[in-house]
Amino acid sequence: MASPGERAGEPSDRGRPVNDVQLSKFLSYICRHGAEKKGLTVQEGGYINVDDILELREARKNGYSVSDVQRVVANYPKQRFSLRSKPNDDGKLQICANQGHSLEVKGLDLVPILRPEEAPVVVHGTYRRAWEQIKKQGLSKMSRNHVHFAAGLPGEDGVISGMRSSCQILIYIDMKKALEGGLLFYRSANNVILCSGDENGFISTKYFEKVYDITKGVKLDYY
Template sequence: MRKTDVKVSKTLSWLLRHGAEKEGLTLGPGGWAKVDEVLKTSSFKKIDLEKIKEVVANCPKKRFALKDDDGTLYIRANQGHSLQVEDLDLEEITADSDVPAVIHGTYHRHWSSIKQQGLSRMNRTHIHFTPGAPGESGVISGMRSSCEILIYVDLAKALSAGIKFHKSVNNVILCSGNDSGYLPPQYFLKVVDRKTGEPVV
């Protein structure tokens, strides 16, 4: 993506995932917002409809979706919200056979905390996972390309404990964690260094 498109994409992500209330933008069920209202916000005064369509179409991670509802164009972020969104289009994962893997990417500097506390959803509504390692088929979003550690989740064990997992339309696996917003380390299947494949302890 070009620099201007990257900037628009990042601004869209912030607005639709985190900043809608601050900008006076209403998100309806499913996280949908009217595109003409997006274009009226302070961040998009110099952006037109065609640029929005171009950024959505060319986003390699498929972060956004557009829909035409009886002549009114809507846009949403497919996942990654810190705002509470009603009826987000997510498919519940009910068995470990529903996905090939559940992997979270992180960095060595975070591992000591994660090893003790588990994975936290932090200020978002979900912890993000991928159904494979970066570069594998079907993995388009959900993990930074620079991540150093891969945490594999024991999905069957987590599901049996009542922890919920869902899949977004762009194939990101989402988990809200336990009542405290954590996926505890007891549900980690293995943790490996991404470069060497060696276990991380």
Template sequence: MLKIINRHSSFRPALLISISSYTEILQTMDRHATSRPRTRQPRAPDSPDVKLSKSLSYILRHGPVKEKLPIQADGYMNVADLLHHPRLKGITFTDVRRVVDSNTKNRFKLEHRGADGQATVNIDEATGWWIRANQGHSFEVPDLELEPIINPESCPVVIHGTYTDVWNKAIKTQGLRKMKRNHIHLAAGLPGESGVISGIRTSSDVYIYVDMKKAIADGIEFYKSENGVILTEGKDGVLPPQYFWKVVNSTGDSLL
């Protein structure tokens, strides 16, 4: 037996309870403590370069149609014109180049296209420089320089990363959809593996392995972008579940 002394009053007698009862009290207190709603930590504000990267992604992937911006058939936009966009007020070519060069997912590509075809010496000058997003467009880009994947053995592992709730709610029965983009995005491996820099979110907890041999044999076309992302339109914008040969969660459990 344990003696619990009431320290608020010296006139009240000590309370005697059993060890088992005392344990139950502690367990109840623990349950109440852990069941309290936790306050979500506020997300840290984006750095200036992250903000610029997001602005470039929007303008180059979606802006030309929504805001009637001039862009070439291969997805390139003149940097001097780009810097006039209200989202990029105060941004210089040096800022754009730094974000392009430091982007770990290689989302963008810069190319010099001066009148004489020669590379510029002054990298701080935007004139003659063009930029594009390597993939992720929501409008037609006919000359994006995508590499067709003809031989499935050239891409033995192709994965789409998603989340448990999305898998259970839709993908499991309906397949992968390109949504508002031109393609479904896939990766040639898991996040962090050699050569995998884009095409799959590191926060994914479900990994869908695509049966490339079966899909290509059925006429589904696949492409590889400049930064190694595997792209497909599927069939009418959908890659059906029949082309999933393996689906696992982050702990390796099979979901098929």
């Protein structure tokens, strides 16, 4: 499957070259964070009318079309977006981000994880520069609604999203402890594991199972 970067410069319906990486970043911002700031209506499940997005100044400036959006959604390897025809209405095309929102979204397509065996591997990827802070406070959802985890390592069967392949440190979660501790975990449509943390948006280090610096090949202490 081709990535957006491999299709950068493909002509749009209007005959102008479209940078698919730039378009995917634009769609990510709108669907995850910026829809309300741009005056767009976010429907249940996080869906937004594609036509409304294409009327935004940035979209018109770059000549984006419906077919451009469809191509990026179809070819994006991490499957961060979903498309549908608007239900019970005029059948207009709508788009949503599968996860990663800072917007409050009702009815997002998330499946609760109720038992540890439903998610045998839950791992968060991060960078060495963030590790000292994580050791002190745990993982933070920061400005987003959830902390993101992968259901395995990048490239493994069924793992298409959840962490960047450039991550230096892997933090594995002890799901038995975390679920017993009252943390709520969900699986998104593109198989990303999500957790909003405790009442302050943190996941304590007491729920860590193991931590590795994969660039150095060493196990890290976090007590």
